[in-house]
Structure formats: structure tokens, C-alpha cells
Amino acid sequence: MRLSKFDFHAPKTISEAIELLQSKGPDARLMAGGTDLLMKMKHGAVKPPCLISLKSVPGLNAIRFDESAGLTIGATALLSEVAEHPDILRHYPTVAQAARATANVQVRNMGTVVGNLCNASPAADNPPIHMAMRAVVLIEGPGGKRELPLDEFFRGPGVTALLPAEIVTGLRVPRMPVNAGTAYHSLSARGKLDCNAVGAAVMLTLKGKICEDVRLFISACGPTPLRGRKAEEMVRGKELTEEIAAKAGAEAAEESLPITDLRASADYRTEMVAVLTRRVLKEACQMALTSQPA
Amino acid sequence: MTQKHEPGECRCSRGLTRRGFLSTVGAGVAVASAAGKLAAQPAASQGADVLPSAEMTPITLNINGRTHRLLVEPRWSLLFVLRERLGLTGTKVGCERGECGACTVLMDDLPRYACMTLAVEAQGSEITTLEGLMRGEELGGVQQAFVEEDAFQCGYCTPGQIMAVEGLLRAHPEPSQEEIQMGLSGNLCRCGAYVHIFKAAGRAAQLKRGQ
Numbered sequence: 001m002r003l004s005k006f007d008f009h010a011p012k013t014i015s016e017a018i019e020l021l022q023s024k025g026p027d028a029r030l031m032a033g034g035t036d037l038l039m040k041m042k043h044g045a046v047k048p049p050c051l052i053s054l055k056s057v058p059g060l061n062a063i064r065f066d067e068s069a070g071l072t073i074g075a076t077a078l079l080s081e082v083a084e085h086p087d088i089l090r091h092y093p094t095v096a097q098a099a100r101a102t103a104n105v106q107v108r109n110m111g112t113v114v115g116n117l118c119n120a121s122p123a124a125d126n127p128p129i130h131m132a133m134r135a136v137v138l139i140e141g142p143g144g145k146r147e148l149p150l151d152e153f154f155r156g157p158g159v160t161a162l163l164p165a166e167i168v169t170g171l172r173v174p175r176m177p178v179n180a181g182t183a184y185h186s187l188s189a190r191g192k193l194d195c196n197a198v199g200a201a202v203m204l205t206l207k208g209k210i211c212e213d214v215r216l217f218i219s220a221c222g223p224t225p226l227r228g229r230k231a232e233e234m235v236r237g238k239e240l241t242e243e244i245a246a247k248a249g250a251e252a253a254e255e256s257l258p259i260t261d262l263r264a265s266a267d268y269r270t271e272m273v274a275v276l277t278r279r280v281l282k283e284a285c286q287m288a289l290t291s292q293p294a
Numbered sequence: 295m296t297q298k299h300e301p302g303e304c305r306c307s308r309g310l311t312r313r314g315f316l317s318t319v320g321a322g323v324a325v326a327s328a329a330g331k332l333a334a335q336p337a338a339s340q341g342a343d344v345l346p347s348a349e350m351t352p353i354t355l356n357i358n359g360r361t362h363r364l365l366v367e368p369r370w371s372l373l374f375v376l377r378e379r380l381g382l383t384g385t386k387v388g389c390e391r392g393e394c395g396a397c398t399v400l401m402d403d404l405p406r407y408a409c410m411t412l413a414v415e416a417q418g419s420e421i422t423t424l425e426g427l428m429r430g431e432e433l434g435g436v437q438q439a440f441v442e443e444d445a446f447q448c449g450y451c452t453p454g455q456i457m458a459v460e461g462l463l464r465a466h467p468e469p470s471q472e473e474i475q476m477g478l479s480g481n482l483c484r485c486g487a488y489v490h491i492f493k494a495a496g497r498a499a500q501l502k503r504g505q
Binding site: 002003004005006007008010034035038039042043051053055080103104105106107109110193 | 349351367368369371374390391392395398401404405406407410411412414415458461462476477478479480
């Protein structure tokens with residue numbers, strides 16, 4: 001299975017990569033780990049005449065944690081590096097969990113978190129929790145640098161808000177608020193190895209026992225990861241009882257827009273949105289309760 | 295670049311039959327060393343001038359502790375180069391789409407799919423293939439464990455399984471059952487020999503500890 005011919009570029013700086021994207025036109029493709037792009041090329045779905053790899057840009061694979069600024073994940077930081085990074089495991093356990101839930105060992109040693117975002121699959125493992133945690137996409141392009149909240153980044157399956165010749169250089173995830181908890185769960189036919197049939201992630205902030213703030217995102221049930229706004233409303237300002245969690249689950253199921261495909265039927269997805277929503281809400285609440293000072 | 299090279303004429307693979315190759319060089323390190331010599335040949339090959347040199351890129355790969363210099367097209371996968379250019383056929387062709395794990399190699403001790411790695415991007419990494427696990431003519435620890443535990447039926451996925459276990463044990467010398475299962479999650483066995491494969495991984499950890 002040979003790939004079609006392409007020119008291969010390995011720029012050493014981001015500005016060089018942007019210039020290449022500009023000069024080579026819209027058919028040129030940017031590549032981090034290549035686990036999505038090379039497969040599309042093998043299937044013949046895309047035949048880019050020019051590949052621009054970001055792997056040779058020094059420092060772009062950095063993972064940085066700062067007490068005030070939070071976490072920054074560089075564009076070429078591997079999924080396995082994010083899954084095992086001590087600061088991420090400590091301060092962003094659900095971010096590590098989502099990275100660990102992505103594909104399998106070999107793919108995690110090749111693919112990147114930012115690549116998983118830029119591929120813009122509605123079923124991807126990493127977007128929901130980063131959206132829930134108010135992650136910001138760091139973008140560089142011909143017009144300079146800009147930042148975009150991740151929940152405004154996805155525009156459809158495989159479509160992002162990136163403008164021509166723009167590059168995502170990294171992702172910044174703010175620190176979790178005090179008294180907050182996070183959770184992510186997904187379901188797939190082969191025990192999390194394959195593409196998800198449905199996923200749910202939440203960040204929930206407590207004041208005492210009352211849910212002060214909550215951000216819920218459902219994946220694989222619409223053209224992009226969807227925000228469960230009505231489900232959030234059900235929870236906000238209340239104590240998360242079993243009953244409230246169940247009602248929120250029902251609202252999230254109502255809000256989701258699943259289709260039937262080879263991974264699951266729309267009916268199954270709808271049912272599972274309710275189950276996973278309930279589960280992540282309760283888990284995040286538990287985490288927030290245990291993080292509170294006694 | 296003035297060197298002319300015709301891939302179809304490369305003696306690394308096409309100049310030798312599989313049987314002749316195996317009977318000449320035996321196995322293991324001998325394979326690696328012979329491949330090393332063969333790899334040096336493209337520069338001197340007298341193939342017809344078909345591909346303009348601009349389309350071939352000289353690269354240097356570090357495989358099983360040996361340095362290989364060769365000419366590649368950017369689109370060639372590491373898997374293609376290992377097997378068809380260097381004769382290192384221990385790495386198997388499976389799905390070629392990053393799912394089955396038959397082509398697993400270690401790059402800087404991490405298991406990766408050679409089918410989804412461009413050869414040009416494999417430069418600068420220490421690459422270990424199945425051939426690199428041999429200790430002279432003796433099997434390496436993981437290979438020995440697979441023999442002891444009868445961890446295969448048809449054997450096609452076995453090289454990839456062995457490389458995944460090798461990578462797992464380099465990171466986790468004493469893996470739990472769950473770590474073994476997760477460590478092998480990127481390798482499919484169509485015959486379903488998983489129970490024996492997991493046992494072999496545990497046995498390999500013991501052998502590596504000298505038990």
C-alpha cells in the first residue's frame with residue numbers, strides 16, 4: 001500500500017511552516033504525528049502534493065505547567081507524553097485519562113493531542129474534556145498570533161475555525177478552579193481502542209454542596225462535540241442528587257443529535273448519553289467534594 | 295547529488311531470493327550485519343537512470359545499533375524500507391493502516407507502527423527490529439518466552455507481539471496483568487492466542503530479571 005507522491009518539508013520554525021503553507025497552497029497538508037493524515041492518504045481520501053511536518057520545530061513538543069498560567073501542550077507533544085506527564089496526572093487527571101483512552105500504545109507513541117483536536121473528528125477522545133476545562137487553542141498564521149476558545153474551534157466533521165495557512169501551535173488549559181472536579185467516560189465496541197460510539201466530559205465547581213458552575217460536553221453525537229446546555233441548567237445552583245443527575249442525563253440525551261452508523265445506532269447513543277452524563281456528573285462531584293478543605 | 299539509483303535494481307531485496315538470503319546468512323545478528331553490507335550498495339548499484347536524483351533523498355537510519363545510509367522517496371514507509379530495501383523481514387506487513395501491530399518496531403524504546411512512519415522521519419531515532427533482539431545466534435528473552443509459552447498459532451503477528459512486549463518491559467520491567475493487556479492492545483492476533491501471549495509477556499519479564 002504505497003502513498004501517492006508528495007514533497008516532504010520539515011521546517012525548523014513555525015514562521016517557515018506558515019510561509020510554506022502560503023506558498024504551496026491549500027492542497028499542502030500539515031502533519032504532526034501523521035496517524036490520521038497518513039491513513040487518509042493510504043485510503044486515497046486525500047492526495048496532498050506537499051506534506052509539511054511540524055516534528056522538526058524545536059520545542060514544539062514541550063509540555064509546560066505553571067501554577068498561574070496553567071498547562072500548555074505543544075503541537076507535537078505525544079499522546080503518551082500527555083498521558084504520563086506527572087504535572088498533568090496531578091493537576092489535570094482527566095486530561096491524562098482522555099489521552100490514555102486514545103487508540104492504543106503504538107498510536108499514542110506517534111500521535112499528538114493537538115493533532116487529535118485538529119483532525120476534528122466528532123468522536124475524538126481529547127476534545128470534550130479540554131472544552132469542559134475551557135482550553136484555549138494557540139494559533140499562528142500570516143496575520144500573527146491569536147487565541148480561540150476550544151469550544152469555538154470545531155465547525156463540523158473534519159472542519160475547524162483555522163484560516164488558510166494558520167497553524168495550531170499548542171493548547172492552553174487553565175488551572176482547575178478550587179472545589180472543582182472533572183470526569184470523562186466513553187464507550188466503544190472494542191473497549192476504548194477503537195473510535196468512540198459516544199463520550200461525555202464534564203467540569204463541575206461546587207460551593208458547599210451546591211453546583212456553582214458546570215460545563216458538559218457530549219462527543220460522537222453530532223457534527224462536533226456538543227455542549228449540553230439544558231443538562232447544565234438542570235444542575236446549576238442545585239445539589240447533585242441522584243434525581244438531579246438522572247434529569248440532567250435525560251436533558252443531555254434530548255439535546256444530542258446522534259446518527260446511526262457502524263459504531264452504534266442513534267437509539268443506543270441517545271440512551272448512553274443519559275447514562276454517561278449521569279456517571280460523569282456524579283464522578284466529578286465526588287472529586288470536587290474530596291478536593292474541598294474539610 | 296550525482297549518484298544515480300534505480301530502486302527496482304536495488305540489491306538489498308530484489309537481488310536475492312528469500313530462500314537464498316536466509317540460507318546464506320542464517321538468522322539474527324547475521325541478518326542485521328548482512329543487511330548492513332547490502333545497504334551500502336545502492337550508491338554503487340549500476341541501475342538504469344530512471345528516477346531523477348531530486349526525487350530520492352539520502353537518509354541515515356540507525357537500526358539495531360548499525361548505521362544504514364540509503365536513498366529513499368519521501369513517501370516510503372519505514373516498514374517498506376526495512377523489508378524491501380534492507381532485507382529485515384522480521385518486521386511483518388499486516389493491515390498497513392496502523393491497526394494490527396504486525397509491523398511494530400521500537401523507536402527510542404517506544405513501540406510504534408513502522409507502516410505509519412515515514413522513513414525520512416525515522417532518522418535520528420534508535421530503531422530496534424525483531425532482528426535486534428537476538429543475542430548472537432541465541433533468542434532474546436522475549437523470543438524465548440514466546441517459545442516456552444507456545445504463544446502463537448500461525449505466527450504471523452508474533453514478531454509484532456514480541457516487539458510490543460519488549461517495549462512494554464523496557465518501560466515497565468515488572469508489569470501487572472492489566473499493564474500487559476494494555477501494552478499489547480495495539481497488536482491483533484487473528485488466531486486468538488492472547489492468553490498464551492499474555493503468559494509469555496509475564497514469562498519474558500521473569501527471564502529479563504534472570505529468573
